[in-house]
Amino acid sequence: xxxxxxxxxxxxxxxxxxxxxxxxxxxxxxxxxxxxxxxxxxxxxxxxxxxxxxxxxxxxxxxxxxxxxxxxxxxxxxxxxxxxxxxxxxxxxxxxxxxxxxxxxxxxxxxxxxxxxxxxxxxxxxxxxxxxxxxxxxxxxxxxxxxxxxxxxxxx
Numbered sequence: 001x002x003x004x005x006x007x008x009x010x011x012x013x014x015x016x017x018x019x020x021x022x023x024x025x026x027x028x029x030x031x032x033x034x035x036x037x038x039x040x041x042x043x044x045x046x047x048x049x050x051x052x053x054x055x056x057x058x059x060x061x062x063x064x065x066x067x068x069x070x071x072x073x074x075x076x077x078x079x080x081x082x083x084x085x086x087x088x089x090x091x092x093x094x095x096x097x098x099x100x101x102x103x104x105x106x107x108x109x110x111x112x113x114x115x116x117x118x119x120x121x122x123x124x125x126x127x128x129x130x131x132x133x134x135x136x137x138x139x140x141x142x143x144x145x146x147x148x149x150x151x152x153x154x155x156x
Contacts, residue, residue, distance in 0.1 A: 002126035002127050003105070004104070004105045004106075004127060006102070008100065008102075008137075009099065009100055010142070012073065012095050013072055016071060016072045016093060019075050020042070023035050023038055026051065027140050028136035030136065031053045032051050033051070033054055034052050035051050036050040037049075037050040038050070042066065045069055050062075051064070053081065062079075063080055064078065064080065065077065065078045074091070081114075087114065088110050089106070092104040105130050107130060
């Protein structure tokens with residue numbers, strides 16, 4: 001399983017502010033080139049972010065849909081990746097006291113080749129990508145709330 005935990009030195013409300021800003025996803029979601037549109041209802045269930053993803057000259061347009069949201073605590077998304085299929089992405093926020101949040105990121109392939117070929121090497125690749133993504137999320141939260149303590153405990 002591609003599950004990652006990170007302690008961010010900001011409270012859950014501050015982390016949620018970044019998660020609930022669909023336009024900010026290009027700042028922290030690894031591989032996202034740009035956000036083309038965000039539904040006005042983001043992050044309510046059914047709302048979508050329309051984005052361009054890719055590496056080098058290879059890009060494609062797709063969407064991520066909110067499947068479940070509990071403001072300040074949980075965001076579950078279905079991220080589409082063209083012919084690669086889709087993935088379930090769960091981001092849980094746990095208040096860890098003293099203005100800190102444990103962020104639990106859990107990503108699993110749902111459809112397409114990634115789901116059919118789900119394996120230990122795929123999980124390892126997701127873990128590397130998600131480690132970078134979590135560090136970027138922490139950076140964006142820190143930049144938005146620069147008056148709060150800086151610092152991030154490395155993901156486990």
